[in-house]
Amino acid sequence: MIEAQEIETKLLDFLKREVFAPEVAVIPETDLVASGFDSMSLVRLLLFIETDYGFWIPESEITGDALKNVRALANTIARLLNAR
Amino acid sequence: MNLTELLDQTASRWPRKPALIEGEIILSYAGLVQKIAELAAQLQLLQMKPCCRVGLCLPNSINYVALTFALWRVNAVVVPIPTECTEEESSNIAEAMRLDAIIGQKPHGQSVRLSADLFFTKLSPTSPPENHGLNVAFIRFTSGTTSARKGVVLSHETIRDRVLASNKFLRIGPDDTVMWCLPMSHHFLVTIVLYLSVGATIVLARHVLARPFLEAVNRWRGTVLYAAPFHYALLARDNSDAKISSVRLAVSTTCSLPQDVAENFHQRFGLRLTPALGVIELGLVCVNDNPAARADSVGRPQPDYAVHIRNPDSDGYGEIVFAGPGFFDAYDNPWTPREQLMPDGWFATGDIGRVDAQGYLFLAGRKVAVINLAGRKVFPEEIETVLNRHPDVRESRVFGATHPHLGETVEAEIVLNAPDAGLDSVRAFCREQLASYKIPTRFTVVNALPRTPVTGKIRRATAVA
Numbered sequence: 001m002i003e004a005q006e007i008e009t010k011l012l013d014f015l016k017r018e019v020f021a022p023e024v025a026v027i028p029e030t031d032l033v034a035s036g037f038d039s040m041s042l043v044r045l046l047l048f049i050e051t052d053y054g055f056w057i058p059e060s061e062i063t064g065d066a067l068k069n070v071r072a073l074a075n076t077i078a079r080l081l082n083a084r
Numbered sequence: 085m086n087l088t089e090l091l092d093q094t095a096s097r098w099p100r101k102p103a104l105i106e107g108e109i110i111l112s113y114a115g116l117v118q119k120i121a122e123l124a125a126q127l128q129l130l131q132m133k134p135c136c137r138v139g140l141c142l143p144n145s146i147n148y149v150a151l152t153f154a155l156w157r158v159n160a161v162v163v164p165i166p167t168e169c170t171e172e173e174s175s176n177i178a179e180a181m182r183l184d185a186i187i188g189q190k191p192h193g194q195s196v197r198l199s200a201d202l203f204f205t206k207l208s209p210t211s212p213p214e215n216h217g218l219n220v221a222f223i224r225f226t227s228g229t230t231s232a233r234k235g236v237v238l239s240h241e242t243i244r245d246r247v248l249a250s251n252k253f254l255r256i257g258p259d260d261t262v263m264w265c266l267p268m269s270h271h272f273l274v275t276i277v278l279y280l281s282v283g284a285t286i287v288l289a290r291h292v293l294a295r296p297f298l299e300a301v302n303r304w305r306g307t308v309l310y311a312a313p314f315h316y317a318l319l320a321r322d323n324s325d326a327k328i329s330s331v332r333l334a335v336s337t338t339c340s341l342p343q344d345v346a347e348n349f350h351q352r353f354g355l356r357l358t359p360a361l362g363v364i365e366l367g368l369v370c371v372n373d374n375p376a377a378r379a380d381s382v383g384r385p386q387p388d389y390a391v392h393i394r395n396p397d398s399d400g401y402g403e404i405v406f407a408g409p410g411f412f413d414a415y416d417n418p419w420t421p422r423e424q425l426m427p428d429g430w431f432a433t434g435d436i437g438r439v440d441a442q443g444y445l446f447l448a449g450r451k452v453a454v455i456n457l458a459g460r461k462v463f464p465e466e467i468e469t470v471l472n473r474h475p476d477v478r479e480s481r482v483f484g485a486t487h488p489h490l491g492e493t494v495e496a497e498i499v500l501n502a503p504d505a506g507l508d509s510v511r512a513f514c515r516e517q518l519a520s521y522k523i524p525t526r527f528t529v530v531n532a533l534p535r536t537p538v539t540g541k542i543r544r545a546t547a548v549a
Contacts, residue, residue: 002444007432029243033293036143038143039312039315040168040521042270042519043457043490044521047490051525051526059294059322060323062293062318064295
């Protein structure tokens with residue numbers, strides 16, 4: 001069982017480091033799309049999850065709800081991982 | 085001739101028609117021309133020299149479009165700088181293209197504020213650029229291999245010619261509404277300029293997601309989609325019951341279209357994707373007018389273009405060359421005119437392919453190593469140059485690994501100077517120097533790199549599965 005909290009911490013670290021500009025404050029409630037998350041950011045995110053968690057998030061799971069903020073994204077990843 | 089004349093003609097014919105839609109803002113053609121005039125007046129106050137080169141570093145927006153045309157109105161040359169560039173990469177572009185100024189969202193030193201989040205920063209190029217008598221409008225910088233990083237120079241006349249030629253098949257007109265999602269810093273001429281010169285409406289869709297994009301298509305009754313296979317893959321997997329019945333044309337560009345994406349999209353929406361081949365030096369040269377029969381072809385040359393396979397092997401595969409109107413005028417720095425590069429009128433793309441009996445072109449690889457990550461081109465030499473500058477790295481080799489969803493991903497093999505040196509500092513170094521999509525997803529430490537037997541050069545890897 002992987003906790004969403006643990007994924008959230010890793011995601012925050014990844015997003016701060018590799019996706020957003022240093023001046024963007026990224027917290028669990030950050031609205032990703034409103035902060036400039038674009039399709040190349042999505043590619044980086046999907047690759048990060050594939051590399052670190054060993055699975056590709058199905059395109060049908062990449063919804064507005066899942067990408068609402070970091071917390072929602074972590075919850076989606078946790079659900080998919082724990083269902084495997 | 086100035087490209088702003090194309091827009092002025094459209095605006096005088098359809099002043100009230102929406103030109104650009106961004107969020108809840110609907111800007112008419114008359115409104116766009118007005119906005120361009122205001123920006124041009126501001127630029128004029130900055131006393132820019134004619135033909136000066138201005139880097140434009142902005143995300144997709146009405147401002148992006150208006151500033152490009154405003155710069156053209158004051159006879160400046162537009163050089164797009166992708167927003168994902170690091171500071172290091174931006175200054176490389178500024179130096180190589182000898183930019184006189186940069187317009188972006190961040191102030192630097194003595195920047196002049198053009199609007200709330202728009203700053204004009206004057207630069208001092210060491211040697212002023214020379215346009216050799218050409219009426220230059222646009223230069224696209226392409227990092228390419230380190231020895232071949234260059235600007236592709238396009239004049240106003242060239243862009244007009246290619247815009248006219250590219251619409252012979254697409255037939256985009258005033259009844260069309262184009263749903264836009266590609267970065268304008270990479271795609272602007274046979275797209276945005278074309279749409280605005282024929283009176284179409286452009287909807288700037290700020291989605292990375294299928295659901296809001298489909299909602300936008302239906303809200304604005306979009307008729308044309310122009311996107312990369314990656315976007316179509318996302319749309320095809322949408323599991324709502326949203327339809328896109330208003331769409332008549334969905335062009336797939338930037339990299340070859342995987343067959344499963346083409347098939348899934350067709351099944352989901354009942355519409356065939358139209359593969360096309362665009363080349364920055366040439367324009368949109370090929371469009372597939374019969375994807376149902378030849379889904380894996382980039383199509384036939386559009387009416388004004390011709391394709392030829394040079395030195396074909398026994399199976400018909402050889403180097404793809406094109407002839408046609410609106411080809412680039414020159415490369416810059418060093419300045420190399422088109423005539424010198426294609427004395428016989430044919431441009432060698434560096435792609436390998438074949439043409440079938442009906443004239444359909446099939447791509448089969450490249451002569452020059454390039455990695456295609458979800459439609460973005462990554463040049464191995466550029467990444468290797470950065471890696472090799474790190475003190476712990478003795479040498480490196482970068483290659484594309486086949487990826488089922490993205491085409492290819494970037495991977496690196498590295499020989500370290502000391503066996504116990506870690507990779508963390510190499511990764512951090514890459515993050516400082518390279519746009520994030522260029523950073524290798526995987527690093528492998530190796531003892532030695534394979535070399536070619538005669539020259540001793542590092543052997544270039546082809547894509548590995």
